[in-house]
Amino acid sequence: MKLTHGLALGSLTALIGVPAMAAELGLTIEIPRLNVAEYHRPYVALWIERADRTVAANLALWYDLKLKDAEGEKWLKDLRQWWRRSGRELDLPIDGLSGATRPPGSHRVSFGDDAGPVKDLAAGQYKLVVEAAREVGGRELLEIPFQWPPSAPAEGSAQGKSELGAVKLTLKP
Amino acid sequence: MQAARRSIRRGVRSLAAVAVCTTLATAAQAHNTWLMPSSTVLSSPQWVTVDAAVSNDLFYFNHVPLGLDNLVVEAPDGSRVEAANPHRGKLRSVFDLNLDRTGTWHIAIVNRGAFASYQLGGEQKRWRGPAAQLEKQIPAEATELQITESVSRVETFATVGKPSKISLQNEGLELVAETHPNDLFADEPASFRLAVDGKPAAGVEVTVVAGGTRYRDALAELNVSTDEDGRFSVNWPAPGLYWLEARVEDDKTTIPKAGKRRLAYTATFEVLPQ
Numbered sequence: 001m002k003l004t005h006g007l008a009l010g011s012l013t014a015l016i017g018v019p020a021m022a023a024e025l026g027l028t029i030e031i032p033r034l035n036v037a038e039y040h041r042p043y044v045a046l047w048i049e050r051a052d053r054t055v056a057a058n059l060a061l062w063y064d065l066k067l068k069d070a071e072g073e074k075w076l077k078d079l080r081q082w083w084r085r086s087g088r089e090l091d092l093p094i095d096g097l098s099g100a101t102r103p104p105g106s107h108r109v110s111f112g113d114d115a116g117p118v119k120d121l122a123a124g125q126y127k128l129v130v131e132a133a134r135e136v137g138g139r140e141l142l143e144i145p146f147q148w149p150p151s152a153p154a155e156g157s158a159q160g161k162s163e164l165g166a167v168k169l170t171l172k173p
Numbered sequence: 174m175q176a177a178r179r180s181i182r183r184g185v186r187s188l189a190a191v192a193v194c195t196t197l198a199t200a201a202q203a204h205n206t207w208l209m210p211s212s213t214v215l216s217s218p219q220w221v222t223v224d225a226a227v228s229n230d231l232f233y234f235n236h237v238p239l240g241l242d243n244l245v246v247e248a249p250d251g252s253r254v255e256a257a258n259p260h261r262g263k264l265r266s267v268f269d270l271n272l273d274r275t276g277t278w279h280i281a282i283v284n285r286g287a288f289a290s291y292q293l294g295g296e297q298k299r300w301r302g303p304a305a306q307l308e309k310q311i312p313a314e315a316t317e318l319q320i321t322e323s324v325s326r327v328e329t330f331a332t333v334g335k336p337s338k339i340s341l342q343n344e345g346l347e348l349v350a351e352t353h354p355n356d357l358f359a360d361e362p363a364s365f366r367l368a369v370d371g372k373p374a375a376g377v378e379v380t381v382v383a384g385g386t387r388y389r390d391a392l393a394e395l396n397v398s399t400d401e402d403g404r405f406s407v408n409w410p411a412p413g414l415y416w417l418e419a420r421v422e423d424d425k426t427t428i429p430k431a432g433k434r435r436l437a438y439t440a441t442f443e444v445l446p447q
Contacts, residue, residue, distance in 0.1 A: 070217060077216035080445055084356065087216065088335045 023149045024172040025118055026110035027059075029130060030165025033104035040135040041101035042163055043075060045082035046109070048118070049127045049143075055086040056126060057117040058094075060109060062101050065093050078133035081141055106165075113149065121148055128156070132163040144169045206239055206439050207232055207416055208280055208329040213355050213443040215333045218273045223256075223280060223329070226265040230387040231416050232441070234264035239327065241266050243284050249276025249337045275334035277355060282327045283345070287428055288435075291315035304428045322426045325437035330354045343371030346421050346436035349403070357444045359412045366403040369421055369436060373403030377419050381407055384414035412446040 031042060046059035061082075064072030073092060077083045092098060096116060111118045126148055133139040140163035144156040150171035157168045209224045209232045224232075225239035238261050246254045256268035272278055287304040290297065293315050300310055304322065311318065324345035332355035339354070341347050348354075352363035367374040381395040397405045399419075409415065421436040 073217040074219060075216070077214050080214075081447070083214070083216060084358075 022112040022114040023118075024110055024112045024170075025128075025146075025148075026108065026170040026172070027128070027130075028106055028108050028166070028168040028170075030106050030160075030167065031102055031104045031132070032160070032163070032165045034137070036137065038136050040137070041103060042132040042134040042137070043079055043101065044130065044132045045079045045087070047082060047086065047129050048121065049085070049129050051125060053085065057121055058086055058090075058097055059111060059117050060099060061087075061092075061094075061097050062099050064101060065098050066100065075133070075135060078135075078139060079131045080133075080139070081129070082131050118148075123149060128169050130158075130164060130167050132160075134163055138162050140164050142167050146171060149173065204418075205229060205231060205236075205416070206325075206327045207441050208239070208282065208327055209414065209441055210280065210329050210331050210443075213329070213331045214445065215272060215331065218271075218275070218333050220269055220271050221331055222267060222269050224265050224267050225282065225327075231382055231384045232414055233387055234262075236264070238262055238264060238266040239282060240284075241268060241282065243282050244268070245281050245283060246270060247279040247281075247340070249274055249278065249333075251340060270331075272331060272333050276337035277330055277332045277339055277353070279339055280329050280331065283342075284323070284325045284327075286323050287431065288321040288323055289318060291318040304431075307428070307430075318430070320428060320431040322428045322431040322434040323437075324434070325439070327439045329441040341368065341371060343368075345370070346374065346377075346419060346438040347371075348417075348438060348440060351404075354440070354442050357409060357442055358447055359409050359444055360447065362406045362408045364404065364406045367399050367405070367419055367438065368403055369423065370425065373399075373401070374419075374421060375399055375401045375403055377403070377421055379405050379407075379417060379419045381418075382416045383411065384416065409444040412444050415442045415444055416440075417442060 027046065044062040047055050048057040048059065050056050063076060076087055079087065113119055126146055128144045128146060129141065131141040140160050142158040142160055142164055144158050144167065146156055146169060150173045152173060154171040155169065157166060159166055206227045211222045225241060226234045227239050228234055228236045241259050244256055246256060248254050256270055259268040260266065286301055287307050289300045289307065289311055291311060293312055302310060326345055326347065336353040336355050339350055341349065347368050349366040349368055351365060357363050367377050377399045379397050379399065382392060386392060395407065397407065399405045418439045422433055424433050426434045
């Protein structure tokens with residue numbers, strides 16, 4: 001059954017001459033420049049959530065992962081939804097997930113369906129979640145709903161008010 | 174009803190003050206007894222500090238310290254650990270705990286004692302203390318002797334990493350956490366059960382009060398009753414620290430000659446914002 005399906009898709013692609021391209025989920029995340037006396041770069045978690053709020057995939061975690069004695073892990077609980085939904089279940093750091101904190105500015109990350117966290121993402125309705133928490137600062141969480149896999153190029157966005165700026169989601173079939 | 178309860182509380186509080194001021198620390202009947210941990214949800218092993226007090230306001234130190242003699246701290250693996258730097262001040266006690274392993278730490282003060290009232294030489298006398306001293310402390314010529322056993326549990330929880338199962342002692346009044354006490358969020362109902370000696374405690378009134386009472390006029394108590402399985406649920410209206418209390422009286426005494434048993438359960442929970 002599966003094989004037939006694959007063959008059918010394959011022959012269809014060959015027939016209309018579209019190159020077999022991997023679907024891609026791209027994100028642009030703006031970290032705002034804040035005029036505060038004591039500034040620390042925010043901790044940021046990116047993940048994909050199912051309708052029941054369980055985590056379908058962890059995309060990225062930016063934190064102080066280089067501090068000695070894993071001191072940076074002490075504040076991961078401040079990403080409190082991420083911590084609750086999956087962080088506390090994980091053994092950190094995780095290759096391909098953990099990364100250093102990022103400075104103010106726009107940051108682009110993308111994930112193809114040929115490898116990495118969205119490789120095994122089942123078809124369905126999801127929410128992209130971005131949570132940011134800053135030491136001696138605030139916390140903000142943004143959500144962008146999306147359908148996977150995309151049947152056509154699609155975009156979604158959310159605008160932060162405090163710890164995050166504009167967050168843009170781009171889906172390519 | 175409310176007024177009656179208040180005045181009972183006041184009477185009970187002054188008794189507690191007496192008990193706490195002696196070294197007995199059987200603040201069993203005291204109201205607003207609490208433990209307040211500096212953190213309840215932690216993402217890496219670290220120290221926490223815990224305040225222990227008997228107060229009028231939640232959670233401010235304005236009455237007497239809660240004795241630490243019967244403090245029991247259980248590590249996630251069930252082993253007992255000693256508190257560090259215990260200190261008893263005029264208004265509160267405090268101790269530090271090194272939460273050096275992942276899982277849930279169970280912090281409790283369990284006071285067991287006896288309460289006696291009797292007539293001696295035409296005077297009404299009262300006594301409270303450890304059950305073992307009853308024989309020695311109550312004169313043989315005492316009449317109209319009434320003994321009440323008391324078991325009170327004051328507790329809180331802190332979790333490093335993933336929450337783990339909380340074990341029961343199956344003694345006195347205890348909380349069975351169906352929703353983990355370190356996984357509480359505003360506007361999300363939490364489900365618990367109450368048990369007496371490990372068995373479901375039905376029809377028990379549970380009182381829940383949000384902290385910060387000093388800064389509001391109404392106490393805004395939430396009152397719920399346990400169902401036939403001892404189950405009740407709480408929908409936390411806002412994030413913050415909450416104080417939960419329940420009391421049961423029965424005749425399942427373990428002290429000879431005691432007519433009844435008073436059981437009390439008090440816990441402090443931290444409810445996080447969404």
